[in-house]
Amino acid sequence: MRLGQACVVLLIVSVLTFLLVRMLPGGPVQALLGTHNTPGAAAALEQKLGLDKPLAVQFLTWIGSLLRADLGFSYVRQSSVTSLIAASLPNSLLLGVMAFVMALLVAIPLGVYQALHPNSWSDFAATTAAFVLYSMPIFFIGALAILYLSVYHPVFPPGGVGPAGVTDLSWATRLYYAFMPATVLALVQLAVWSRYVRSSMLDTLAKDYVRTSRAQGLSMGQTVRRHGLRNASVPVIQLIGLSLPALIGGVVVVESVFNYPGMGYLLWQAAIQYDFPVILGVTVIAGLAVVLGTLLADLLHLMVDPRVRDGIG
Amino acid sequence: MESGSPQDDGLLVDPVRAEVIHVPTEGESGPAALLPESVEPERSPSPMAVALRHPAARVGLVVIAALVVFSYIGPLIWSASPNDTDLLVILQPPSSVHPFGTDDVGRDVLARMMVGGQVSLNIGVAAAALGCAIGVVYGAISGFAGGRLDSVMMRFVDGMLAIPVLVLLIVLAAAFRPNQLLLILVISLTSWLIPARLIRAGTLSMKSQDFIKASQAMGSTSTRTLRRHVLPNSVGIIVVNATFQVADAILLVAYLSFLGLGIPPPTATWGGIMSTGISYINEQAWWLIYFPGLAILLAVVAFNYLGDTVRDAYDVTAR
Amino acid sequence: MSPLDEMKSVPDVSSPETEDVLELRSLRVSDSHPAGARRLVDDVSLRVGQGEILGIVGESGCGKSMTAMAIMGLLPKGCAITSGSILLGGRNISALQPSEYNRIRGKEIGMVFQDPMSSLDPTQRVGLQVADSLRVHTDTKSRAARVRVVETLESVGLPEPAKVADSYPHQLSGGMRQRVMVAMAILCGPRLLICDEPTTALDVTVQKQVLDLLRGIRDSFGTSIVLITHDFGVMARVADRVAVMYAGQLVEEAPMGDFYRSRAHPYSDALLRAVPTLHGTRSARLWAIPGTPPTPAAHREGCAFADRCVNVRADCLNAVPALAKGPSPHHRLRCLHPVEPADGASTSSAEQGVGQ
Numbered sequence: 001m002r003l004g005q006a007c008v009v010l011l012i013v014s015v016l017t018f019l020l021v022r023m024l025p026g027g028p029v030q031a032l033l034g035t036h037n038t039p040g041a042a043a044a045l046e047q048k049l050g051l052d053k054p055l056a057v058q059f060l061t062w063i064g065s066l067l068r069a070d071l072g073f074s075y076v077r078q079s080s081v082t083s084l085i086a087a088s089l090p091n092s093l094l095l096g097v098m099a100f101v102m103a104l105l106v107a108i109p110l111g112v113y114q115a116l117h118p119n120s121w122s123d124f125a126a127t128t129a130a131f132v133l134y135s136m137p138i139f140f141i142g143a144l145a146i147l148y149l150s151v152y153h154p155v156f157p158p159g160g161v162g163p164a165g166v167t168d169l170s171w172a173t174r175l176y177y178a179f180m181p182a183t184v185l186a187l188v189q190l191a192v193w194s195r196y197v198r199s200s201m202l203d204t205l206a207k208d209y210v211r212t213s214r215a216q217g218l219s220m221g222q223t224v225r226r227h228g229l230r231n232a233s234v235p236v237i238q239l240i241g242l243s244l245p246a247l248i249g250g251v252v253v254v255e256s257v258f259n260y261p262g263m264g265y266l267l268w269q270a271a272i273q274y275d276f277p278v279i280l281g282v283t284v285i286a287g288l289a290v291v292l293g294t295l296l297a298d299l300l301h302l303m304v305d306p307r308v309r310d311g312i313g
Numbered sequence: 314m315e316s317g318s319p320q321d322d323g324l325l326v327d328p329v330r331a332e333v334i335h336v337p338t339e340g341e342s343g344p345a346a347l348l349p350e351s352v353e354p355e356r357s358p359s360p361m362a363v364a365l366r367h368p369a370a371r372v373g374l375v376v377i378a379a380l381v382v383f384s385y386i387g388p389l390i391w392s393a394s395p396n397d398t399d400l401l402v403i404l405q406p407p408s409s410v411h412p413f414g415t416d417d418v419g420r421d422v423l424a425r426m427m428v429g430g431q432v433s434l435n436i437g438v439a440a441a442a443l444g445c446a447i448g449v450v451y452g453a454i455s456g457f458a459g460g461r462l463d464s465v466m467m468r469f470v471d472g473m474l475a476i477p478v479l480v481l482l483i484v485l486a487a488a489f490r491p492n493q494l495l496l497i498l499v500i501s502l503t504s505w506l507i508p509a510r511l512i513r514a515g516t517l518s519m520k521s522q523d524f525i526k527a528s529q530a531m532g533s534t535s536t537r538t539l540r541r542h543v544l545p546n547s548v549g550i551i552v553v554n555a556t557f558q559v560a561d562a563i564l565l566v567a568y569l570s571f572l573g574l575g576i577p578p579p580t581a582t583w584g585g586i587m588s589t590g591i592s593y594i595n596e597q598a599w600w601l602i603y604f605p606g607l608a609i610l611l612a613v614v615a616f617n618y619l620g621d622t623v624r625d626a627y628d629v630t631a632r
Numbered sequence: 633m634s635p636l637d638e639m640k641s642v643p644d645v646s647s648p649e650t651e652d653v654l655e656l657r658s659l660r661v662s663d664s665h666p667a668g669a670r671r672l673v674d675d676v677s678l679r680v681g682q683g684e685i686l687g688i689v690g691e692s693g694c695g696k697s698m699t700a701m702a703i704m705g706l707l708p709k710g711c712a713i714t715s716g717s718i719l720l721g722g723r724n725i726s727a728l729q730p731s732e733y734n735r736i737r738g739k740e741i742g743m744v745f746q747d748p749m750s751s752l753d754p755t756q757r758v759g760l761q762v763a764d765s766l767r768v769h770t771d772t773k774s775r776a777a778r779v780r781v782v783e784t785l786e787s788v789g790l791p792e793p794a795k796v797a798d799s800y801p802h803q804l805s806g807g808m809r810q811r812v813m814v815a816m817a818i819l820c821g822p823r824l825l826i827c828d829e830p831t832t833a834l835d836v837t838v839q840k841q842v843l844d845l846l847r848g849i850r851d852s853f854g855t856s857i858v859l860i861t862h863d864f865g866v867m868a869r870v871a872d873r874v875a876v877m878y879a880g881q882l883v884e885e886a887p888m889g890d891f892y893r894s895r896a897h898p899y900s901d902a903l904l905r906a907v908p909t910l911h912g913t914r915s916a917r918l919w920a921i922p923g924t925p926p927t928p929a930a931h932r933e934g935c936a937f938a939d940r941c942v943n944v945r946a947d948c949l950n951a952v953p954a955l956a957k958g959p960s961p962h963h964r965l966r967c968l969h970p971v972e973p974a975d976g977a978s979t980s981s982a983e984q985g986v987g988q
Binding site: 207208209211212213214215216217218219220222226227230231234304305306307310 | 769802817
């Protein structure tokens, strides 16, 4: 249903990045080449971008190269942007998925518990904690984690994906190194998501079919498992889909704090070095990730709610 | 539809701030849930007046006032220079000479915190105000235009909301080396989206009311309708949202300066101090982490809390 | 056939010798209002015999639904039984632990709710939802449960029961959904069925079918039914006995025939006159009860109906009247100044009204 909207997002991202390159100070060739601006390279790039052709043709050329997964060449790194991203993306995926799963594993039980005991002391405490956590700058939590768990008490490594110089990393090592950044990322999401779960479950528990289920002789716990979770998940899935952009922003900050070589770190380094081919490549991938995530949320929604399948509601 | 998805029935809820944003779908011009159901010419009470009457909201205001005093009046009292380096006292923990300690080049952290506060508050408030102004104009145009233009304009807003704000800011900051003014502009480019939706909703609900139809039939202009009817009825929700935007903007400024993409050195920023703290974390420079971290947290919590309590108070009085 | 004629064919099951399936003894339900606990159900005593249909009638907010939820042990948060007891087949169930109550609900007491649109989980197939009570109360295997569910769906008059079991609620009509709700309530063969406004949300033609279904269930299984409604037409179609509630109190109770002939509480009389009649030529105007029902109170001095009553006297305001013997056998009444036995005109108009 939001396929159209997804296309709009992709269109906006590609138009913005395309226009940005054209608007860069010194012109696109100068900006993309940076200090590697030799007459030969400039001529080749000009040829490739088709700068002598009309803007519309240039745009189509740019879209065409995107579709061929050709994101350009980083003159700063002397490497193709696609290969740089290919090296970073798995690390970010591990971090993101880990944080996502951790946040959900805590947010769902916590939110359900709060919904079952609304306005209790524990509900109030969790609400307050969520409010503070939500306002917490991610790098502050990250810095505290490093200070206490790496510097004062060396439990976890302060950064990276593995020990320096080791290239063949085991899964256990990867998880161990990703644990602290993922937890920091999860904490912030958890604050938001537990609120989603709480309010959605509160709404659901007030529904008539919950009363029906209780009248059938199901206990409160059975009713929550049988009807509550599934129905409450409908709005939660949508809201989590909507919070993906924030999650990606969080990935950038966390990877910078922990020097974790993922997409966010790549973007950060590229931004500091004015490495525009990489900046644009990562931006396009980020837009794609949001769109895919939104589509996934829609798909899940479709699976959970039969009324949507029948085109109702 | 009972278990309505937030998209389908036009309600977007941010449960952390419990923010209900009514987004009428195409063709719908129903009453906006967020607007006080006041009938002209009754005006909603000023949100600031409500806030001042509400004891809980005062807490937020007091914290904000304290931050303002610290940042703007503080430098008049604390005479240490924020930019004077002293390589003999680098990375010193808090002492009577330097109550907040010193950084890696021996600058006084207290003085730098004060300047950083100015930067955060200047940019945060200005970007939120500018963002709201852009949002009001955009939302009003969209709402009054209606039809296909409205739908295209709103699809654009939806699309923009799906772009990670921080990624967009990093790209813009890398492209245009920022100063304070540019940062305000850039951040406001990301903070106008929600106000635009709110004003559009207000416009649509006003447009459907008979007295507006009558006044428009009698030749009243859209601008006049906007000024006389839409804005007074939406001012509460806009001000509430603006405080949330200030909180977000402060956080974004901090992230950008932490990443070294904000205001260039030597100007002090809270995010920049934190960044130094993380660089010297093995030297256990905790004061370079705690002071900026707590300051940002306090500022963001204060603005979020103010918005939250004012909205609650406003909802009550509107009912 | 008029409702009164139909009623004659029903044996008088309200005689005291019949074993009571349900008995309420001075039941009192209060909420936790900050200004003092208010009595939502105030000193209600009732009996429901084997195979009897008891109708509880009253305006919204009179405590009839609260009584039902108290019997189900599903009082909303903040509300609780403060005194009295609920006996199911002679066993006091009002003091049961939550886990023990779970074994009664759906097995010994079934319940049908008002709105079949919202009472079914929209995300689940109907058959699975209905089977839930079998799953929790018996160790029926899922295949056997499925057979039983389809049989029960068929027995409540649903065509193509297997197809219905595989449907989602939104694919069924309102009447079909209410039949599903009834099937769900009777699946485990309960002794008692509580129906809270079971027809209010339905079309008039469907209403009639559902009421006939309830009656059929009583006739075939001997199930006792408590029917809660604000609609005398519904009541007249199925109930053997009527209990009128006002402001949380039982104000009058009588077998259906006696009630029509000799209702004595001014409130009952006014309620009956308020029923619109389809061919109401003789009773030209519709009675409306002046005033609004009282809000629940912590404590009452005098008759709760006094300020809306046409017969009110000074002594009505002094003390709450006791529930005493009424003008006919098995008739109870809480009134100091009852109305005279109803005159012919109003009775027949009321009968016509309820017969629709």
